[in-house]
Amino acid sequence: MNIKRSRIAYLRKVLSKYNDLYYKEGISAVSDYDYDSLMKELEDLEEEFGENSLFRNQESGSPSVAVGSDLDENFKKVRHRKRMLSISNSYSKDDLRDFDIRIKKILTDQSDKDIEYCVEFKIDGIAVSLVYGKGNLVYAATRGDGETGDDITQNILGLNIPFSADNAIDFEVRGEIFISKQDFLRMNEEREKEGLDPMANPRNAAAGSVKLLDNLSARKRPLKFVSYYYDGDGSRPKQSENIDLLKNMGFPVAENYFLCSNIEEVIAVCDKWESEKESLDYEIDGLVVKINDIALRDIIGETSKSPRWAIAYKFKPQQAQTRLLKVDFQVGRTGAITPVAHLEPVKLSGSVVRRATLHNYDEIRSKDIRVGDYVFIEKAGEIIPKITGVNLSMRTDGAEVLKMIRSCPACSQKLMKQDSEAVLRCVNSSCPAQLERQILHFVSKGAMNIENIGPRMVSGLISSNLVSSLSDIYFITKQDIMSVERMGEKSTGKILSSIEKSKTRSLEFLIFGLGIRHVGIEASIALAKKFKSMDDLLRAGYEELLDIRDLGEVTTQSLKNYFSIDKNIQLIENLKSAGLNMLYTSGNSKNNSLVEGYTFVVTGTFKDILRNEIVEYIQQNGGKVSSSVGASTNFLICGSNPGSKLDKAEKSGIKILYENDLFRLIKNPDLS
Numbered sequence: 001m002n003i004k005r006s007r008i009a010y011l012r013k014v015l016s017k018y019n020d021l022y023y024k025e026g027i028s029a030v031s032d033y034d035y036d037s038l039m040k041e042l043e044d045l046e047e048e049f050g051e052n053s054l055f056r057n058q059e060s061g062s063p064s065v066a067v068g069s070d071l072d073e074n075f076k077k078v079r080h081r082k083r084m085l086s087i088s089n090s091y092s093k094d095d096l097r098d099f100d101i102r103i104k105k106i107l108t109d110q111s112d113k114d115i116e117y118c119v120e121f122k123i124d125g126i127a128v129s130l131v132y133g134k135g136n137l138v139y140a141a142t143r144g145d146g147e148t149g150d151d152i153t154q155n156i157l158g159l160n161i162p163f164s165a166d167n168a169i170d171f172e173v174r175g176e177i178f179i180s181k182q183d184f185l186r187m188n189e190e191r192e193k194e195g196l197d198p199m200a201n202p203r204n205a206a207a208g209s210v211k212l213l214d215n216l217s218a219r220k221r222p223l224k225f226v227s228y229y230y231d232g233d234g235s236r237p238k239q240s241e242n243i244d245l246l247k248n249m250g251f252p253v254a255e256n257y258f259l260c261s262n263i264e265e266v267i268a269v270c271d272k273w274e275s276e277k278e279s280l281d282y283e284i285d286g287l288v289v290k291i292n293d294i295a296l297r298d299i300i301g302e303t304s305k306s307p308r309w310a311i312a313y314k315f316k317p318q319q320a321q322t323r324l325l326k327v328d329f330q331v332g333r334t335g336a337i338t339p340v341a342h343l344e345p346v347k348l349s350g351s352v353v354r355r356a357t358l359h360n361y362d363e364i365r366s367k368d369i370r371v372g373d374y375v376f377i378e379k380a381g382e383i384i385p386k387i388t389g390v391n392l393s394m395r396t397d398g399a400e401v402l403k404m405i406r407s408c409p410a411c412s413q414k415l416m417k418q419d420s421e422a423v424l425r426c427v428n429s430s431c432p433a434q435l436e437r438q439i440l441h442f443v444s445k446g447a448m449n450i451e452n453i454g455p456r457m458v459s460g461l462i463s464s465n466l467v468s469s470l471s472d473i474y475f476i477t478k479q480d481i482m483s484v485e486r487m488g489e490k491s492t493g494k495i496l497s498s499i500e501k502s503k504t505r506s507l508e509f510l511i512f513g514l515g516i517r518h519v520g521i522e523a524s525i526a527l528a529k530k531f532k533s534m535d536d537l538l539r540a541g542y543e544e545l546l547d548i549r550d551l552g553e554v555t556t557q558s559l560k561n562y563f564s565i566d567k568n569i570q571l572i573e574n575l576k577s578a579g580l581n582m583l584y585t586s587g588n589s590k591n592n593s594l595v596e597g598y599t600f601v602v603t604g605t606f607k608d609i610l611r612n613e614i615v616e617y618i619q620q621n622g623g624k625v626s627s628s629v630g631a632s633t634n635f636l637i638c639g640s641n642p643g644s645k646l647d648k649a650e651k652s653g654i655k656i657l658y659e660n661d662l663f664r665l666i667k668n669p670d671l672s
C-alpha cells in the first residue's frame with residue numbers, strides 16, 4: 001500500500017516536471033507514448049485509491065486532473081469563455097475501437113447504431129482562442145491552464161486570419177498556430193546567419209514566437225493558423241458544418257476533414273495518413289477523431305482534462321536504426337560541452353540523417369551508447385533526431401565505451417561541472433571556440449547588428465590573432481579583413497561602416513550582446529530601461545536587480561557573477577573607449593502605451609491600491625475612465641466583488657485586467 005502511494009507521489013512529480021518542461025521550455029523529455037503510459041499508470045493507481053478524496057480531487061493538483069499549463073507571467077491573463085481542454089491519446093486501432101464502444105455504452109439508444117465521426121489533422125502547434133465581439137477580434141489567447149490563458153493579441157497581428165467578420169456578431173474560433181516545415185527551415189537558415197541557435201522543431205518555434213515579448217519580432221515570424229472550432233452566433237449542429245462555416249467566413253481550415261460513418265472508416269483514414277503525412281507541408285502528429293453531432297457531445301460530457309467525445313490517434317514516432325560512427329564534442333558560447341553523434345547516413349521521415357543530439361555525457365552513460373553500436377534514432381517533429389537506445393543484440397566486441405573528455409577540445413582547459421548541472425563546461429573565457437561563438441552572438445542582428453561578419457571571417461580573425469576579445473572588433477582595419485577573406489573594397493567598406501554604426505545601438509543590445517548567461521533580450525531590455533546607463537547597471541546591488549520583474553534569482557546571480565570578474569569590467573571599459581554608446585536610447589515615449597487612448601472601467605475593491613489611484617494613473621497616462629461598460633470600453637479593471645460590470649464585460653468580450661495585471665501594467669508598461 002505504501003509503495004503504491006509513494007509511486008503515486010513519484011508519478012505526480014515526474015509528470016508535473018515533464019509538463020513544465022514541455023509547456024514552459026518546449027522540451028519533450030520523454031516520448032508522447034512513454035508520457036501517456038506513465039499517466040495511465042498514475043490514473044489507474046489514483047483510481048484504486050478513488051474512495052479517498054485526498055488522492056483524487058482538483059486541489060491535489062495532480063497532473064492526472066489538471067491540464068498542463070503554459071502560462072507565462074509576462075502576459076495579461078484572460079479567462080476563457082469555455083474551458084480549453086486537451087484530448088486523450090490513443091496509439092492503436094484497438095484503442096479507437098474501444099473508444100467507439102465506450103461512446104456507444106454512454107449513448108444507450110445508439111448502442112446498435114454507427115456513430116458518425118469527423119476526423120481532422122492534428123497539427124502540431126499551439127492551441128489558441130480568438131474571441132470576436134461584434135465581428136471584430138477582441139483578443140487572442142493561449143490555452144494556458146485551460147481556464148485562463150495568456151493574451152497574445154499583440155503577437156498575432158500578422159496572422160492569416162480575418163480580423164473582422166462580415167456580420168457584427170460575437171463568436172469564438174479556436175485552432176492551432178503553427179509554422180510550416182518550409183518556413184521553419186528558412187527561419188533556421190536565417191537564425192544561423194544571425195548567429196542564433198537554430199530552433200529544435202516547428203512546434204517550439206511557434207510556441208516561442210507567440211510568447212515573444214517583442215511584439216514586432218513576433219509579428220514577423222511566419223506563423224500560420226488553422227481553425228477547428230466555432231462557437232457563437234450561427235453555430236451549426238455538426239462539427240463538419242462548423243468547419244465549412246469557418247471556411248466561408250474566411251478562416252483557414254486544414255485542407256480536409258474526413259467524415260466517417262463508423263469507426264472502421266476512421267481507422268482507414270488514420271492508416272492512410274500515417275503513411276502519407278510526409279506529403280503535407282506542416283507537421284501532423286496524428287489525427288483527431290470527434291463525434292460529428294454536437295448535441296451528442298453534451299450527453300457524453302468530459303473529464304476534468306479532456307472531452308469523452310473526442311480522441312487523438314497519435315502516430316508512432318518514426319524510428320530507424322543506424323551505426324554510430326563517432327562522437328565529437330562541441331563548445332558552445334557559454335562553454336557548455338555537447339556531444340554530437342555522427343551516424344552512418346540513414347533515411348528517416350523523408351530526410352537523410354547524419355547527426356543526432358546527445359544532451360550530455362550522462363545520457364551516453366545511462367543508455368550505454370558505444371561507438372560502433374547500432375543505435376535507434378527517432379524523430380518526433382525535431383529536425384535533428386534523438387538516439388533513443390542501443391540494439392544490444394547487434395553489439396560487437398569492437399564497440400568502444402566512450403570516454404568523456406576532461407579538457408576542452410579547443411583550448412585544452414580542464415572542464416568543470418558547475419552548480420548541479422549535468423553539463424560540463426570550459427570555463428576559460430579566452431577559449432577560441434567560445435570566443436568565436438561569442439563574437440557571432442555579439443554581431444548578430446538581435447544584438448549589435450553588425451552585418452556581413454560570418455563564421456568564416458570570425459574564425460579567420462581569431463586564428464590570425466587579430467581578434468582576441470569582443471572589443472577588438474572595433475579596432476580591425478580594412479587590411480585585417482582583406483587578409484582573412486578575399487573580399488572587394490565595397491564589401492569591406494560595408495563591414496566597417498556597419499561596425500561603426502553599431503556603436504550607437506541602445507544599451508539593451510549591448511547588454512544582450514555581451515552574452516551573459518541567462519540574460520536574454522527581454523532581461524536586457526528590462527535592465528536597460530531600469531538603469532538607463534551601463535555605469536548605473538554596474539553599480540546596482542543584488543536586491544535592486546532582483547526587484548526587476550523580468551529577472552529571477554538565477555539571472556540576477558549570473559549578472560552579479562559576470563560583473564565581479566575583472567576581465568569583464570575591462571571589456572566594458574574597452575568598449576567604452578572604442579566609442580560605444582552606453583546609454584538607453586530606445587524608449588522616449590512618455591505615456592504608458594497600453595493606457596494612452598484606451599477607455600477603462602474600474603470595478604470592485606482592490607487589495608494593494610486605491611481605486612482613486614488607479615483612476616489617476618489612467619488619466620495621467622492619457623487614458624479615459626468611464627463609469628459603465630459600453631461599446632467604447634477597452635478594458636475592465638476588476639477587483640474583488642465586481643458585480644454586474646464583470647458579467648457585462650465578459651459577455652461583450654472586453655479585456656479584463658485583474659489586480660496583478662494592473663501592477664504589471666503600471667510598473668512595466670512597454671513590456672506588456
Ligand code: IVH
Pocket residue numbers: 085086087120121122123124125126127128143176228288307310312
Ligand atoms: S480539438 C476538446 N482539433 O491538440 C478538443 N485539437 O492534445 C480540443 N490540436 O489542445 C481541441 N489539431 O492544441 C482539436 N483538429 C484539431 C486539432 C487539435 C491540433 C491540438 C490542440 C489541442 C491538442 C490536444
